Amino acid sequence: MEIERHEKCDVVVLSPKGNLVYDGAIKLECMLKVLCEDACAIILNFRDVKYISANALGSIAYYLSCFREKQKGFKLVQTNKNIKKLMDITGLLRIVEVFENEDEAMSSIGPRVGKLEKTFLWSGGN
Amino acid sequence: MKKKILLVDDEETLRWALQNTLLDDGYDVEDTNDSVEALEMAKKRRYDLVISDLTMPAMNGVQLIAEIKKANPSTRAIIMTGYGSTEAVIEAMHTGVSDFITKPFKLEHMKKVIRKVLSESENTGTNAYSEKNHRNEEPLPCEVYTDKHKDSSCYIVQDETENANRAFYDAVETDDCLLALFGSFSREAGLENLDTVIKTVFRYEAKTCRSPASLIENMNTFLCEHIKNRFPLMLFCVILEKQGQKLFYSICGEGLTCFMFSQEKEMIHLQSYPLFLNMFPDISVPEQTLPMPAGNRFIVIDSNAVATGIRKGIIQKERLRDILVREAAGDCGHVAKKMKEGIDGWHELAADARNCSIAAFTLENGRGRPWKEEISISLPIDDYDEVLQLFEEKLSKIVGDECKRHDIITSVNEAVLNALFFAYKEGEKGEIVLKFSRLGEEIIIVVSDRGCGFDTQNYEEPDTTFYKGITKKDGRGIFIMKQLMDRVMIQSGRGTGTSVFLAKRVNFYGN
Numbered sequence: 001m002e003i004e005r006h007e008k009c010d011v012v013v014l015s016p017k018g019n020l021v022y023d024g025a026i027k028l029e030c031m032l033k034v035l036c037e038d039a040c041a042i043i044l045n046f047r048d049v050k051y052i053s054a055n056a057l058g059s060i061a062y063y064l065s066c067f068r069e070k071q072k073g074f075k076l077v078q079t080n081k082n083i084k085k086l087m088d089i090t091g092l093l094r095i096v097e098v099f100e101n102e103d104e105a106m107s108s109i110g111p112r113v114g115k116l117e118k119t120f121l122w123s124g125g126n
Numbered sequence: 127m128k129k130k131i132l133l134v135d136d137e138e139t140l141r142w143a144l145q146n147t148l149l150d151d152g153y154d155v156e157d158t159n160d161s162v163e164a165l166e167m168a169k170k171r172r173y174d175l176v177i178s179d180l181t182m183p184a185m186n187g188v189q190l191i192a193e194i195k196k197a198n199p200s201t202r203a204i205i206m207t208g209y210g211s212t213e214a215v216i217e218a219m220h221t222g223v224s225d226f227i228t229k230p231f232k233l234e235h236m237k238k239v240i241r242k243v244l245s246e247s248e249n250t251g252t253n254a255y256s257e258k259n260h261r262n263e264e265p266l267p268c269e270v271y272t273d274k275h276k277d278s279s280c281y282i283v284q285d286e287t288e289n290a291n292r293a294f295y296d297a298v299e300t301d302d303c304l305l306a307l308f309g310s311f312s313r314e315a316g317l318e319n320l321d322t323v324i325k326t327v328f329r330y331e332a333k334t335c336r337s338p339a340s341l342i343e344n345m346n347t348f349l350c351e352h353i354k355n356r357f358p359l360m361l362f363c364v365i366l367e368k369q370g371q372k373l374f375y376s377i378c379g380e381g382l383t384c385f386m387f388s389q390e391k392e393m394i395h396l397q398s399y400p401l402f403l404n405m406f407p408d409i410s411v412p413e414q415t416l417p418m419p420a421g422n423r424f425i426v427i428d429s430n431a432v433a434t435g436i437r438k439g440i441i442q443k444e445r446l447r448d449i450l451v452r453e454a455a456g457d458c459g460h461v462a463k464k465m466k467e468g469i470d471g472w473h474e475l476a477a478d479a480r481n482c483s484i485a486a487f488t489l490e491n492g493r494g495r496p497w498k499e500e501i502s503i504s505l506p507i508d509d510y511d512e513v514l515q516l517f518e519e520k521l522s523k524i525v526g527d528e529c530k531r532h533d534i535i536t537s538v539n540e541a542v543l544n545a546l547f548f549a550y551k552e553g554e555k556g557e558i559v560l561k562f563s564r565l566g567e568e569i570i571i572v573v574s575d576r577g578c579g580f581d582t583q584n585y586e587e588p589d590t591t592f593y594k595g596i597t598k599k600d601g602r603g604i605f606i607m608k609q610l611m612d613r614v615m616i617q618s619g620r621g622t623g624t625s626v627f628l629a630k631r632v633n634f635y636g637n
Binding site: 001018019021022023024050051052053054055057058081082085086089090 | 507510511514529532533535536539540543546602603605606609610
């Protein structure tokens with residue numbers, strides 16, 4: 001089980017290739033642990049994931065809350081209907097956003113705006 | 127108000143699973159693993175229902191119930207027991223146990239039994255059930271009849287009047303045979319759960335017996351030895367040998383009129399014998415043989431009036447055949463109902479015929495060819511994706527619905543991971559055994575570590591928390607299994623290891 005990683009505008013996109021079960025779940029958890037510190041935002045692309053274990057769902061739920069605490073984005077993309085069902089029955093779907101594709105997820109995260117720019121924008125640009 | 131249930135069993139996991147299920151269903155449940163403590167609890171607090179294991183160290187389940195009933199006669203009781211404990215079950219019935227359930231049981235079945243027992247106690251006005259109360263109940267109007275047994279292969283329509291017999295049906299499928307049993311006995315026997323006892327003995331005997339005559343003879347001897355009351359019992363046992371499509375049958379009881387109705391609209395009257403069971407042990411039962419073409423249906427009419435009418439030529443068999451021919455396109459339920467309506471309309475039998483039961487069953491519908499498969503997964507596992515692929519390969523040939531297949535594989539996967547994490551140390555050698563089988567319209571999977579890798583020294587009690595919080599890690603696997611499957615049961619013991627039982631109703635390929 002491989003987890004591909006690439007970056008788009010400071011956002012890390014992880015694309016697991018295979019099942020997030022047993023060793024796959026452990027691999028994902030390790031990566032999320034590191035990214036929680038390093039990445040500004042994360043997108044998990046589930047296009048090539050068929051099965052997901054309870055343990056992997058637990059890791060996603062846990063690191064989703066960690067990302068939230070640090071006010072970092074955490075989005076899911078292209079989950080199949082069976083995985084969506086599992087996320088629904090465990091309540092995960094209520095707290096995580098799932099998008100059809102990476103672009104939509106990227107747009108939802110939006111541009112990274114610094115404190116200075118924010119002050120500038122909200123002050124009316126003067 | 128919530129019904130209060132006390133659960134007594136020394137098997138921790140079973141107690142936990144049952145307690146959580148019942149809590150979910152809105153019962154107020156307390157539990158203990160010690161029968162002596164249970165008695166103390168029952169003396170301090172009045173429980174509506176006590177569910178107890180039969181075999182326990184200090185005081186067995188029957189003794190416990192007897193003691194609790196002395197303190198509080200209104201408490202109802204259910205005994206849980208394994209096969210082969212039928213003698214104790216009959217003893218339990220005499221001590222006022224309302225029902226019993228054999229292990230391993232389906233949680234849905236247990237819930238049904240609990241609902242039945244508690245609703246019976248409500249129906250009697252108080253919790254105190256007595257023979258007198260039961261008899262003083264207003265009899266139901268004769269026109270009302272209820273469906274006592276419904277599944278795809280059998281349907282029984284019977285009167286609920288006081289004088290009507292109690293009819294029951296059971297079927298067992300083995301590798302080489304299909305066995306069915308129809309029985310009937312007088313309600314005056316006063317034994318509330320006799321049908322369940324008979325079914326238990328039948329299922330026990332069906333494991334080894336391939337002759338309906340011997341099966342009935344063995345059951346008769348057993349019942350004579352263990353039931354105190356003597357009252358007539360009628361049984362129709364039929365065994366279909368799958369390989370040769372040969373049918374063996376025995377019918378004990380003159381009141382049973384049995385027919386086999388073929389797809390070619392031919393009706394064969396199956397001979398019954400004037401032998402009543404539960405009267406004398408060691409009787410000899412005759413047996414008949416017939417070829418059995420596919421698609422045949424059995425009709426059993428439990429009525430002395432009809433049987434006598436046919437014997438004396440007052441009723442022409444053609445009248446019954448006409449109904450069967452007319453309604454042949456319908457399912458078993460339709461045929462049984464129409465047959466009942468037809469008989470109810472025969473004026474010459476009006477008075478007696480209303481105390482009759484009609485059963486229509488087939489030995490084929492809903493029961494396809496048996497499917498059993500065993501897979502062994504060797505530990506340590508190098509590539510878990512191969513394991514998932516193996517599950518896919520096995521199930522894609524059996525289960526039609528892709529979503530249900532995914533649900534099953536996800537659940538089986540959780541059970542395997544559970545065995546991996548609880549039973550074996552990391553990297554340790556061992557095996558996890560999976561048994562897949564078909565039971566009627568359900569797929570049954572048992573995932574077991576067989577105790578071979580059970581780490582007794584470092585063993586911790588399995589997780590007993592239901593998954594509640596989204597970020598909470600423990601219990602999520604069990605929660606998922608329970609959501610995706612129709613029934614889940616986990617059994618764990620230091621000697622035997624852990625087994626997870628899973629069941630789900632599916633559409634099998636080829637149905």
